Amino acid sequence: MSSSLFNLGLKKFLRAPQLEAKLAIKVLMGLLFLYFAGSFLFGGIVIYPALSKKFPEQDAISIINSTLALIFIFELIIRYFLQQLPVTEIKSLLMLSIPKNRIIRNVLLRSIISIYNAIPYLFYLPISIALFKDDYLLSQAFTWWVSLMLLSLSINFITILVNKNNKILVGFILGLILLFVAENYLKIEIISLAGLFFDSLLVKPIMALIPLSIFLGLYSVTFRFLKNNLNLEGSLAAKKEVANAERYDFLDIFGSHALFLKNDLRLIVRNLRPRNVVMASFLFLFYGLAFFPTLEHQPEFFIPFASIFITGGFLLTYGNYVPAWDSEYYPFLMCQNLSYKRYLDSKWYLMTFAVVVSTIFSIPYVYFGVDVYLMILSGAFFNIGLGTWITLYGGLLNKQSLQLNVKANAFENTQAFSGKQFLMILPKMILPVLLYLIPAKISNSTLGLITLASTGILGIVFKNQILNQMVRLYVKEKHQTLKAFTQK
């Protein structure tokens, strides 16, 4: 039974319209996955000996234990945003004579096979082996590992519950806030208290019953929750929202482009996927905080690199998928009284608007010196003048449709991401670094700034010529793009 459900999944993959593209993506993602898996494994192998060496007077495992609660919270957040649950495909199975319990068991089983559940094996298992090699008993090391694995799986189920139920989500957010307040202001150290619990696992193996019962409890709660909601009105139905009637009149200052900017803003606000992506692009603003405080110790090429990131977050995240965001109704746009020129121009304004807004938000970086802010500013000029066009060109190469109101998934369901596009990110990153570094090396950093900024300004001056060229490229690819976007 489970194998025939598994077969369905396999067929879905093999018979997808763009198998080749998908395979390439899978390979790319596979490499990315190997990288992360390797990092976890490496971390797991190295951390215990490293800690023992650095803090010889303390027990390394209790240092690890005292941060485990934080790791679990972090894991939950990552999973909430990225882990896609295999719930939606069972709609068509409901009418068949498969017992409900079996369908749900299959869903839960499939959720366990997710790669997010490989962390216990990659990270905790090496630690527990290190424990055993140290002077702990096999039973102790094993209990510790099994308990952590059970807790990690429990988080898997919590993710399902939180995803499907807003009340539980609100509960968790409140819980996190309380935890934060307690930890920072009330001096109740819950995270280190949790550490004591993990320590006790090593002393009294009987304590492992607690994670076990948490795991079993959550399994049955999730099971019952899905069972009660496994109908077309419950968790399978698409959520219906009350439309927000915001008119975004403040965008009218952009004149004839306001129409499109308003639509793009609605697209971002009202759809799950672009909303998440734009929120992520906001984080890029803080990228500089990782570099500028230790400016003297950074290699020189990091400075233009970081500056481009600060104002270019939107280009890298949202901009990369530019025509694909409109893929659901691309045929409609192609039949409207709307020339490619006007369409692309409006997209240019959208991205420019985002760069300008991030440039304004990055004013506090003046704190690290006027030089730093001038760097950001010239990076912004580059982003507006050239970065936007490179982004639009990269978007043209992207021939994958994109579902708007579906959560993006880091590994399994990566729509609209191709190797070619990945390559288009490179000029956006390397070109500005070269534009800054070469003149800076020949003369001084001021000349580097001027070169970078003036390249951007040139892009703005010759905007019309570049736009016309871009229109020509887009028109040439029109039918290809349409064909790709109408394939689901």
Add this chain to the structure above:
Amino acid sequence: MITTNSLTKIYGDKTALSIDRLEIPKGQCFGLVGNNGAGKTTFFSLLLDLIKASTGEIISNEIVVAKSEDWKNFTSAFIDDSFLIGYLTPEEYFYFVGSLRGIDQKEVDIFLKDYLDFFNNEILNQKKYLRDFSKGNQKKVGLIATFIGRPKVIILDEPFANLDPTTQIKLKYLIRKETEDRELTLLISSHDLNHVTEVCNRIVLLEKGSVIIDKETTFKTLRELEDYFSV
């Protein structure tokens, strides 16, 4: 209004459409019928330059469709779901289409008043996004939006499908009114022989990409079509 010359569309070794010459005069209501796979949607997609013709060309109001974008000024269409923007409310969608055709919100509001009966209180002021409407109601929005700005050419693929019986009858009335009021070239395809013979003054029957019947509609047309399809 629209002329096609030796138009073909070939996928691999399969000919999806092959029409020697077809002329659709101004003001005609042109009905396209045929079984699944006959090439109806292919034909419409070619007219809208959504796919590229293998050979031949389409001239709409003296504009070569594949070469210039100017036909978009006077043409509108509703082919399928992909002609709706799911995250907009119906009002926002109408305003968007309106402003693309140079019509401001107030004029769109006045325009919509004529269709309140067609909407049957299920479309406007619902505080819902288009993606959350039923198929039938989505279709109502898409169909009416094609009338905004009085385009000279309107192309509708299966306008009657998914609509409830009352709305189907109202749509027939609407189409007749629209084509009588002004010189509108309307192209529709349908599986409903009754409806299509009732509203169209010319019927073209496609089969495997070729024109089998091309006739002015008379009282006998429905019988002829039924005979053809009942084989």
